[in-house]
Amino acid sequence: MPTINPPVITLPYEDNPLNGPIYPTFVPKTSDGNEIAGIRLPELTVPLATYTGRALRAGVYANDGCEGSGQYIPFAKTKAERKASGDPRKSVEERYDSIEKYQNEVVRAINKLVKDRFLLCEDTDAIESRLLQAGVNAGILPRKNGPMLPAPDEIKACKEDRDSDDD
8 A cells, every 4th residue: 555645756767676666567479469369369360460459659649548449450462562661570462372271271260269169150151251351352362263262161160060969
């Protein structure tokens, strides 16, 4: 319990034993700016952007109360675009060389969430369709010999669940 409020601060205030121990600040580990811990949604497992849970802002927008709003920072579409902007994160083109590869990774991520019981089977088709369209919008090229792939019935955890219900 503080006995003097506001407390008396002895300069320099940084790392001065007279002011007490430094209060540690912990931040999560990230990959491409996306947090690694927690439930890994498909958007984070197969990313097209960096999603942050915070939005520190500068200039006239500083301290406007929107710090907890988060941000969506898309990856560059191509390697050339990424290099021109100086972005250290891989571009969409460098991550996913085809819509088929992206779709397989999306299906794998969705399947894991269903298997771990974080996602319902009836939600998987809509999520997959949304993410496939987001991939195309982000620059992943659709197949050259036809339209975008339909959502496959490959969510194994849902298929296994349906098979066990039939028994």
